[in-house]
Amino acid sequence: MKKEVTTMKDVAKEANVSIATVSHVINNTKNISKATRMKVMSVIEKYNYKPNYSAKTLRQQSTKTAALVISSYPDSFVTEMIFAIEERAKEMGYNLLLVNTKENNEYEEKTINLLYSNLVDGILLSPTSGDIQYLHKYTMEKFPIVMINRYEDSIKNIPRVTGDNFQLGYDATTHLVKHGHKNIGFIFTYPNVSTTADRIRGYQQALKQANLPFNEELIIQGFAHADGGADAARELLEKETKVTALFIQNDLMTIGAIDAIKKLKKSIPDDIAIIGFGEFSASHIIEPPITNVVLPPETIGKIAFDTLLNKINNPDYMSHIELPHSMTIRKSCGC
Structure with a gap:
């Protein structure tokens, strides 16, 4: 029994082309190679596919x-x-x-x-x-x-x-460098996204500008909640004992990191300075109050x-x- 193809997506999948290519073949709106056109038309004929022109009309309406x-x-x-x-x-x-x-x-x-x-x-x-x-x-x-x-x-x-996450990362790191910090930890949440990548590039550029080495071991991922921030801060500070400052990319993680630092019997900012991200509502009442870089x-x-x-x-x-x-x-x- 033949599979009933009812959508342009089905045609595209069987013909191994994009939905856009099927649309161009049907509407003759773009130069498509003869071989591709024949392949698409073959699938259309095989399943007696008929374009849904009512849907096309609807898409042109708000x-x-x-x-x-x-x-x-x-x-x-x-x-x-x-x-x-x-x-x-x-x-x-x-x-x-x-x-x-x-x-x-x-x-x-x-x-x-x-x-x-x-x-x-x-x-x-x-x-x-x-x-x-x-x-x-x-x-x-x-x-x-x-x-x-x-x-x-x-x-x-x-x-x-x-x-502008590059500039954000650069300015936060530069601020800590101006306070004399040379080993600055960077705690992030999600890899493979532009926000993280751009902030890390800014962090690296600030270190380079200050003639400080970039140490990949000072960059650590944590889960985007308070416990995740605590775990990441604890792991980093126990492994990299020369770290004297943290730049943290999430407000809940910042709260968790502060708790972990205090449990390690370290003082903020005397032992570990912190800059967080985002002006969350508790920033000014946490002890000590948190310095944040803020996007609108x-x-x-x-x-x-x-x-x-x-x-x-x-x-x-x-x-x-x-x-x-x-x-x-x-x-x-x-x-």
């Missing part, structure tokens, strides 16, 4: 629904960014679908395909990793996608709105949604926006 696909909720920065996006969507008369992929790349890809199939006007995406080549088939269709917070340079036709989550969220609307209204719209950080100085860094 649904007033957008989607936000977020990789996780690791800290207050992401939570505040989401609130800002929801608020801006409401202001602009849009419904917002929110999906948490929990840092699962396969689930992310399935989610994007499902949202595309169900005719949302566009998607804001904070990807789980740099492995997002699957997005090419949507960019070829000029489907509106905007990357927020995280990005991947190899995807050329997607606007993005992020913080509300501004990033609102600009990202406005960028998505621009992309929806103009499929050729492109913009890469990097917002600057600030630093809130308190006692934990030694100031």
